[in-house]
Amino acid sequence: MRFRTFCYFWSEALRNIRRNVNLISLGTIAASLFILGAFFLIILNLNHLTDNLTSRIEIRVFLKDGVTARDREALKTRIWALGGIKTIDFISKEEGLKRLKEQLGDDEGILTAMDFNPLPDAFSIKVAKPESVKALASRIARLPGVESVNYGHGLVERLFALVKAVWVITLALSVIFISAIIMIIGNTIRLTLIARRREVEIMKLVGATDWFIRWPFLLEGMLVGLTGAIVSAVALYFLYGFAVRRFMSALPFIPVVTGGVALRQLCIGLLAAGATMGAIASVVFLRKYLRA
Amino acid sequence: MIRLHNVSKVYPNGVVALAGVDLRIERGEFVFLVGPSGAGKTTFMNMIIRHVLPTSGQVIVNGKNVVRLKPWEVPYLRRTIGTIFQDFKLLPNKTVYDNVAFALQVIDAPGREIRKKVPAVLDLVGLADRANELPHQLSGGEQQRVSIARAIVNSPTVLLADEPTGNLDFDTSWGIMELLLKINGRGTTIIMATHNKMIVDRMKKRVIEIDKGKIVRDESEGVYGREV
Ligand SMILES: Nc1ncnc2c1ncn2[C@@H]1O[C@H](COP(=O)(O)OP(=O)(O)OP(=O)(O)O)[C@@H](O)[C@H]1O
Ligand SMILES: [Mg+2]
Numbered sequence: 001m002r003f004r005t006f007c008y009f010w011s012e013a014l015r016n017i018r019r020n021v022n023l024i025s026l027g028t029i030a031a032s033l034f035i036l037g038a039f040f041l042i043i044l045n046l047n048h049l050t051d052n053l054t055s056r057i058e059i060r061v062f063l064k065d066g067v068t069a070r071d072r073e074a075l076k077t078r079i080w081a082l083g084g085i086k087t088i089d090f091i092s093k094e095e096g097l098k099r100l101k102e103q104l105g106d107d108e109g110i111l112t113a114m115d116f117n118p119l120p121d122a123f124s125i126k127v128a129k130p131e132s133v134k135a136l137a138s139r140i141a142r143l144p145g146v147e148s149v150n151y152g153h154g155l156v157e158r159l160f161a162l163v164k165a166v167w168v169i170t171l172a173l174s175v176i177f178i179s180a181i182i183m184i185i186g187n188t189i190r191l192t193l194i195a196r197r198r199e200v201e202i203m204k205l206v207g208a209t210d211w212f213i214r215w216p217f218l219l220e221g222m223l224v225g226l227t228g229a230i231v232s233a234v235a236l237y238f239l240y241g242f243a244v245r246r247f248m249s250a251l252p253f254i255p256v257v258t259g260g261v262a263l264r265q266l267c268i269g270l271l272a273a274g275a276t277m278g279a280i281a282s283v284v285f286l287r288k289y290l291r292a
Numbered sequence: 293m294i295r296l297h298n299v300s301k302v303y304p305n306g307v308v309a310l311a312g313v314d315l316r317i318e319r320g321e322f323v324f325l326v327g328p329s330g331a332g333k334t335t336f337m338n339m340i341i342r343h344v345l346p347t348s349g350q351v352i353v354n355g356k357n358v359v360r361l362k363p364w365e366v367p368y369l370r371r372t373i374g375t376i377f378q379d380f381k382l383l384p385n386k387t388v389y390d391n392v393a394f395a396l397q398v399i400d401a402p403g404r405e406i407r408k409k410v411p412a413v414l415d416l417v418g419l420a421d422r423a424n425e426l427p428h429q430l431s432g433g434e435q436q437r438v439s440i441a442r443a444i445v446n447s448p449t450v451l452l453a454d455e456p457t458g459n460l461d462f463d464t465s466w467g468i469m470e471l472l473l474k475i476n477g478r479g480t481t482i483i484m485a486t487h488n489k490m491i492v493d494r495m496k497k498r499v500i501e502i503d504k505g506k507i508v509r510d511e512s513e514g515v516y517g518r519e520v
Contacts, residue, residue, distance in 0.1 A: 004403050202381055205343065206442070207370035208398035210363065291363070 005212075013219035020191040021224055025184045029228030030235070032177035033270050037236045039170040040266055044257050046163045052255045053156055054130035059137050060150040061123040067145045072121070075145050079125065082139055086126040093119045120147055130156050178277060181228070185221050185281035192220060193289055200289075210290050214283070221282030222275045229274025233267035293319040293481055294340060294450070299349035301335055301505070309335040310346070311505040317483065319449075322476045324492050325485040326516055327502035333485035334378055336502070337452045340483075341373050342366055353450070371399055374448035376456045378485075380439040382427045388414065389423040392442045399446070413441040417471065432459035440468065444475055451475060453484040457491060465491060489516035 061079070063072065076088055091099070096119040125140075127133055137151040193200065203213050237259075244258055257263075296315040302308050309332040317323055325333045338344035339351050342358045351358045353369065361369060382391050389410055396406045414420045417437040427435050436459055443451060453472065457465035469491055476482045486492060492499060492515060499514030500507060 002400055002402065005397075005400050008397065198381070198383060202383065202394070203398045204367075205341065205370060205375065205377075205381070206395040206398060206446075207367040209367045212398055212400065 009215040009219055012216035013223060016192040016196070016216065016220050017188075017223060019195060020188045025188060026224070026228050026231070028184055029181050029225065029274070030231035032181055033229050033232035033274060034235055036170070036174055036177055037232060037266055037270050039166065039173060040269075041236070041240060041257075041263075043163065043166055043170060044262055044266070046159065046166060048255060048257050050130075050156065050159050050163060053159065057127070057130055057133060057152055057156055059123075059125040059127065059133060059140065061125060061140055062147045062149070063121040063123070064145055064147045065120065067121065071145050075143060076123070078143055079123070079140055082136060084128050084132050084136060086128050089124045091122045091124055093117050093121050096120075096122060131160060133157070181225065181274075181277045182281040182284070185224050185278050186285040188224060189217055189221055189282045189285045192217065193286070213290065214286055217282045217286050218279055221278035221280075223278065225274035225276070225278025225281075226271060227274075229271045232274075233270045236270070237263060237267055293317055293321075293354065294483075295350075295352040296339075297350040297352070299339065299346045299351060301332070301339065301344065302347045308505050310339075310502075313349070313502075313505070313507055315500070315507065315510075317481065319481055320476070320479050321481055322473070322495075322497045323481075323483045324495070324497055324499045324514070324516075325483060325502065326487070326492060326499060327508075329487075331502040332505045333502060334454055337375065337454055337483065337485065340450070340452060341370050341375060367399070371446060372448055373450045373452060374443035374446060374480075376436075376439050376443045376451070376453040378454040378458070380427075380435050382435060382438055382442075384427055387424050387426055388419055388430070388438050391427065391438055392445050395442045395445055401446075409445050410441075413445045416444075417441045418467070433461075433464050436460065437468070440471070444480075448480065450481045450483070453482060455486055456484065457486065457488050462490065469495065492516040 063075075067075075072090070076090075079085065079088060094117065097117050100119070125136075127136060133151050134157055137149045140146060141149040200213055240263060241259055244256055247254075247256055248258075294315070294317040296313050299310055299313045299315075300308070301310040313336070325336065327333060335344055339346055340353055340358070342351075342361065345359060354372065356365075356369070358369060383394065386394060392413060393406050393410045396409065411420065411423070414423055417440050419434065419437055419441065422430065422434065427438065430438070436456060440453075440456060443453070451472070456472070457468055460468065465488060472482055472484065496513045498512050499509070499516070501509035501514075501517075
């Protein structure tokens with residue numbers, strides 16, 4: 001491609017954008033990408049939170065009173081045999097009491113006031129896959145010698161379900177917003193085609209290749225998509241930083257993704273998505289016309 | 293050079309524009325295409341540049357069947373054929389110079405070549421001093437000459453001229469005929485559709501008469517119409 005031709009493509013694209021692109025369409029594109037980006041940030045944080053919680057998750061298996069050391073070993077073997085288990089630790093009632101006292105700290109007086117140990121013997125189990133906690137716990141509960149099982153009230157399951165739901169919503173929104181963006185950019189391409197009908201007709205008749213005709217439209221679509229994406233990425237970048245700071249000072253014990261690499265990758269992803277959608281829109285809308 | 297085998301064209305609206313045309317035009321020929329309005333002359337020309345596809349039959353240009361060209365080959369066919377359109381097809385917002393240069397720009401020609409060739413053809417059609425004007429500032433005949441300049445600027449091997457003297461008085465028309473003769477003298481095949489009896493009669497070139505989509509006459513040194 002000659003430099004002059006390269007310049008021609010760009011000047012055509014910019015001229016067409018100045019003519020046919022308005023703030024409403026750019027704003028709609030930016031807003032759509034912004035909302036999508038926000039949903040991906042929510043997913044990012046939910047994943048972060050789940051990871052954080054699952055590393056701490058455990059099943060506590062309380063044993064019946066009077067279970068002998070041999071029964072205990074047998075039970076341990078049967079639990080191992082269920083599979084999906086990382087570690088099993090035995091916590092005797094004495095050990096359990098000691099830990100409880102440590103946790104209570106200054107309030108340990110409540111316990112010293114009691115003259116017997118209310119805690120049963122227990123196993124503390126770490127699982128390999130957090131998703132399997134519930135199923136595993138209910139199978140362990142049915143084993144002989146087990147009094148009861150505690151596994152954090154299904155918090156992790158609920159978190160997983162939430163992540164799944166947010167994914168579904170995000171994908172559904174992606175379909176809607178991506179189609180909307182492609183329609184909006186396609187429409188500016190259509191307007192340009194109408195305004196440039198004569199030029200394009202003459203170009204074809206004097207022997208311009210399809211790609212020569214296509215380039216300015218392709219650039220136009222990509223630039224429009226990219227412009228919308230830049231606006232959304234910048235807004236997302238700064239608003240997220242602001243939101244994270246507010247969140248962390250209000251709820252410091254909940255872990256959040258503070259931005260950094262993940263946020264930058266998301267912003268770059270948005271830019272790429274905007275440009276790609278613009279390219280798709282222009283190719284799709286031109287196709288019919290060029291083949292005519 | 294150009295061959296038509298049993299070519300027919302029926303437009304989607306049912307109009308039969310060409311019906312079973314067989315034709316052979318050799319390299320370097322000068323051919324007049326005559327016949328009443330609606331006979332199918334423009335359709336014939338559009339078929340040679342593959343702007344219109346035949347409903348049946350074969351159109352062979354430079355040894356290639358244009359119907360079977362791949363989409364990417366079509367532009368290269370069109371670069372070897374210059375067309376003076378009946379309706380000029382000039383761009384109203386471009387100057388005379390830019391209209392002519394456009395034909396070279398969009399085929400990615402070198403800037404050097406454009407700067408050399410465009411003034412030369414404008415000179416040839418007598419519009420060198422109007423280069424910076426817009427089409428609407430020109431008379432009909434001058435616009436016609438711009439479209440001639442654009443058709444020949446790429447030194448085509450075939451020149452299709454669809455009524456290139458349609459809007460001109462006899463002297464100007466004759467000026468254009470001399471120009472076409474000159475181009476023809478360089479080896480360019482010329483096919484010219486016209487209603488201009490005086491010109492056809494004077495030139496004594498091959499005349500093909502079409503009526504209702506059929507060739508009704510093909511004479512090597514013909515005249516516009518049969519003597520009554
Ligand atoms: N795109 C089209 N769709 C439908 N019918 C068409 C189309 N183009 C031409 N026709 C019809 O085909 C016939 C031949 O048209 P064509 O333009 O080839 O005639 P022509 O010989 O060039 O006439 P003229 O001397 O008036 O320019 C006419 O009846 C015309 O109405
Ligand atoms: Mg015609």
